[in-house]
Amino acid sequence: xxxxxxxxxxxxxxxxxxxxxxxxxxxxxxxxxxxxxxxxxxxxxxxxxxxxxxxxxxxxxxxxxxxxxxxxxxxxxxxxxxxxxxxxxxxxxxxxxxxxxxxxxxxxxxxxxxxxxxxxxxxxxxxxxxxxxxxxxxxxxxxxxxxxxxxxxxxxxxxxxxxxxxxxxxxxxxxxxxxxxxxxxxxxxxxxxxxxxxxxxxxxxxxxxxxxxxxxxxxxxxxxxxxxxxxxxxxxxxxxxxxxxxxxxxxxxxxxxxxxxxxxxxxxxxxxxxxxxxxxxxxxxxxxxxxxxxxxxxxxxxxxxxxxxxxxxxxxxxxxxxxxxxxxxxxxxxxxxxxxxxxx
Amino acid sequence: xxxxxxxxxxxxxxxxxxxxxxxxxxxxxxxxxxxxxxxxxxxxxxxxxxxxxxxxxxxxxxxxxxxxxxxxxxxxxxxxxxxxxxxxxxxxxxxxxxxxxxxxxxxxxxxxxxxxxxxxxxxxxxxxxxxxxxxxxxxxxxxxxxxxxxxxxxxxxxxxxxxxxxxxxxxxxxxxxxxxxxxxxxxxxxxxxxxxxxxxxxxxxxxxxxxxxxxxxxxxxxxxxxxxxxxxxxxxxxxxxxxxxxxxxxxxxxxxxxxxxxxxxxxxxxxxxxxxxxxxxxxxxxxxxxxxxxxxxxxxxxxxxxxxxxxxxxxxxxxxxxxxxxxxxxxxxxxxxxxxxxxx
Numbered sequence: 001x002x003x004x005x006x007x008x009x010x011x012x013x014x015x016x017x018x019x020x021x022x023x024x025x026x027x028x029x030x031x032x033x034x035x036x037x038x039x040x041x042x043x044x045x046x047x048x049x050x051x052x053x054x055x056x057x058x059x060x061x062x063x064x065x066x067x068x069x070x071x072x073x074x075x076x077x078x079x080x081x082x083x084x085x086x087x088x089x090x091x092x093x094x095x096x097x098x099x100x101x102x103x104x105x106x107x108x109x110x111x112x113x114x115x116x117x118x119x120x121x122x123x124x125x126x127x128x129x130x131x132x133x134x135x136x137x138x139x140x141x142x143x144x145x146x147x148x149x150x151x152x153x154x155x156x157x158x159x160x161x162x163x164x165x166x167x168x169x170x171x172x173x174x175x176x177x178x179x180x181x182x183x184x185x186x187x188x189x190x191x192x193x194x195x196x197x198x199x200x201x202x203x204x205x206x207x208x209x210x211x212x213x214x215x216x217x218x219x220x221x222x223x224x225x226x227x228x229x230x231x232x233x234x235x236x237x238x239x240x241x242x243x244x245x246x247x248x249x250x251x252x253x254x255x256x257x258x259x260x261x262x263x264x265x266x267x268x269x270x271x272x273x274x275x276x277x278x279x280x281x282x283x284x285x286x287x288x289x290x291x292x293x294x295x296x297x298x299x300x301x302x303x304x305x306x307x308x309x310x311x312x313x314x315x316x317x318x319x320x321x322x323x324x325x326x327x328x329x330x331x332x333x334x335x336x337x338x339x340x341x342x343x344x
Numbered sequence: 345x346x347x348x349x350x351x352x353x354x355x356x357x358x359x360x361x362x363x364x365x366x367x368x369x370x371x372x373x374x375x376x377x378x379x380x381x382x383x384x385x386x387x388x389x390x391x392x393x394x395x396x397x398x399x400x401x402x403x404x405x406x407x408x409x410x411x412x413x414x415x416x417x418x419x420x421x422x423x424x425x426x427x428x429x430x431x432x433x434x435x436x437x438x439x440x441x442x443x444x445x446x447x448x449x450x451x452x453x454x455x456x457x458x459x460x461x462x463x464x465x466x467x468x469x470x471x472x473x474x475x476x477x478x479x480x481x482x483x484x485x486x487x488x489x490x491x492x493x494x495x496x497x498x499x500x501x502x503x504x505x506x507x508x509x510x511x512x513x514x515x516x517x518x519x520x521x522x523x524x525x526x527x528x529x530x531x532x533x534x535x536x537x538x539x540x541x542x543x544x545x546x547x548x549x550x551x552x553x554x555x556x557x558x559x560x561x562x563x564x565x566x567x568x569x570x571x572x573x574x575x576x577x578x579x580x581x582x583x584x585x586x587x588x589x590x591x592x593x594x595x596x597x598x599x600x601x602x603x604x605x606x607x608x609x610x611x612x613x614x615x616x617x618x619x620x621x622x623x624x625x626x627x628x629x630x631x632x633x634x635x636x637x638x639x640x641x642x643x644x645x646x647x648x649x650x651x652x653x654x655x656x657x658x659x660x661x662x663x664x665x666x667x668x669x670x671x672x673x674x675x676x677x678x679x680x681x682x683x684x685x686x687x688x
Contacts, residue, residue, distance in 0.1 A: 062618065063618055064584075064617075064618050064619075064620070224613070227610060227613055228610070231613070240408075246613065246616050246617045247617070248617065249610070249613050249614060249617060252610050252613070252614060255610070257606070258605070258606035258607055258608060258610060258611060259605070259606060259607040259610065260605045260606060260607060261602070261603070261604045261605015261606055261607050262601070262602035262603060262604060262605055262607065263602055263603040263604060263605050263606065263607055263608050263609075264602060264607050264608070264609040265607075265608040265609055265611070265612050266571060266572070266593070266596050266599070266602060266603065267602060267609070268609050268612055268613075269568070269571055269575070269590065269593050269596070269612075270593060270596060272590050272623055272624070272625040273408075273590045273591070273592065273593060273625040274406065274407055274408050274625065275408075275625065276408070276624070276625040276626050276627055276630070276631060277624070277625055278622065278623075278624040278625075279616055279622075279623045279624070280616070280620070280621070280622040280623070280624075281616040281617040281618070281619065281620045281621055281622075282620050283620055286620070287620060
């Protein structure tokens with residue numbers, strides 16, 4: 001366990017981005033380490049999760065969660081250790097996971113974190129394969145996608161925290177699985193390590209025809225986490241009664257205006273009608289919180305048995321979080337993006 | 345029972361429409377009355393159903409069913425009587441319902457019709473409230489829409505064959521029901537006769553603000569059967585976890601090109617994600633055929649008890665079917681549009 005440092009570094013929203021976030025939108029501040037009052041515990045952040053949804057919180061456009069206020073600490077899930085406690089449920093040395101933000105230290109009254117006890121073999125996994133991204137993949141695929149053996153499942157960002165789990169769970173369910181990823185190295189990893197049936201590089205000039213060739217029987221489940229040009233290529237391949245769980249549209253998060261016309265909203269409605277498609281958005285903890293235990297038990301078993309592989313892209317130093325996050329929105333990470341704020 | 349006439353009039357697809365169908369796209373032909381071979385029965389059409397989906401069959405664009413070939417008899421559901429039979433399951437005088445087309449007579453081998461027996465009190469109802477449109481309303485609302493007591497349900501074409509049933513069933517389920525219809529007379533009927541809570545005239549200059557005022561708690565279920573400008577007004581009012589069964593988009597059936605931009609397809613994706621919306625297309629008999637019996641029993645009970653009211657717009661004469669159908673696509677009918685081909 002690390003020793004308390006005398007300062008609390010924290011990254012706050014300096015200004016709202018217009019389009020792609022820049023380094024100027026985020027500011028590193030230094031404050032005193034807070035002291036826990038009665039009923040509080042002081043947490044030292046060890047691993048910080050960086051995820052695409054955070055781009056939405058930087059804007060004040062309508063979204064599913066309130067925006068971060070300018071000047072406030074950026075939101076994030078993190079794994080931390082208790083360093084001091086005036087709360088009966090927390091003891092120094094305990095690991096906790098919860099929404100504690102982009103900072104070295106935070107206070108908790110217990111409402112925003114889950115106590116994992118003093119022994120924890122793989123803390124960072126709680127932010128990826130055994131955390132929000134893995135849970136998103138598991139519930140979206142199984143509850144909304146309802147893949148059947150022999151069906152074709154397609155997922156983009158296939159080497160990422162969500163897509164990699166979607167595809168591997170679909171393989172366990174007996175599906176043909178086609179991934180989409182950016183670049184030859186990620187595609188090789190998805191095919192060879194994650195054992196997807198195919199993985200197509202969305203940067204390839206003939207991406208659209210490669211995708212069609214990889215889906216000779218059409219697409220039954222498209223797990224939507226990117227939107228944009230990938231969705232355009234997916235649409236004509238969708239089978240009757242296809243299911244589209246929508247967990248994200250990262251390709252659109254930096255958009256400042258709608259694309260030029262024609263207006264294809266009626267075309268999407270017509271496709272949904274003609275092909276009897278089910279398209280459904282979900283916000284993982286809002287919609288499925290009571291099923292987290294079921295997920296965790298199943299996923300830990302699969303990981304332990306080697307059925308689900310995962311990759312973490314670990315960046316050292318809170319001060320490097322802004323650039324890492326900006327890169328995440330451009331697909332520069334390779335695996336679950338995590339910031340190691342301090343050594344375990 | 346009418347006597348066989350010596351000729352079989354039939355309306356064939358003369359040419360494919362470009363945009364709105366015109367009288368020239370449909371042609372009345374006269375042929376010999378066919379004679380039933382062994383295993384066949386000859387049917388005399390009594391009531392012919394005219395429905396918006398038929399516009400799709402006139403085009404050869406991809407759709408959920410193959411198009412009518414140029415020169416072929418237009419498809420339609422109809423209620424007919426057996427006039428001659430060489431089939432053991434059919435006796436002259438039996439009523440049947442099935443897809444027999446826009447013509448005076450047809451042959452059946454039994455595969456395309458259901459025998460309703462010699463006694464039938466209300467034959468035309470089998471084409472409306474107790475037929476495809478009622479079944480569409482019932483399954484789409486209850487199975488996909490899943491309305492809960494106290495929720496707000498909105499349906500357009502509210503005086504029509506589908507919309508009128510959607511709204512009345514939603515009232516039976518304890519919902520607040522807002523209809524949308526074209527013109528003061530239809531709106532009055534929807535409010536006063538069908539007992540919807542509100543009905544808004546989509547032709548009103550302040551339609552958008554009237555709709556918002558009629559839905560002070562937002563919209564939980566929007567039964568989509570029109571698309572177009574109505575859907576545009578619906579979108580901002582949708583609540584989190586709203587359900588949108590999509591059974592038709594009549595506003596788009598005559599479109600020859602997509603509307604001008606911007607491209608709002610990404611906006612619809614973002615709405616589905618942000619509000620966790622479920623949007624699902626369905627084709628009634630393809631998706632729900634095994635549940636027709638359940639529907640029919642429940643709906644007959646409701647109709648007999650006066651809980652579900654309906655209105656039929658009956659046109660006399662097969663020769664008038666083309667103009668009636670063209671008017672249907674413009675909302676000129678008032679209630680379920682039916683052609684009386686011959687007297688009962």
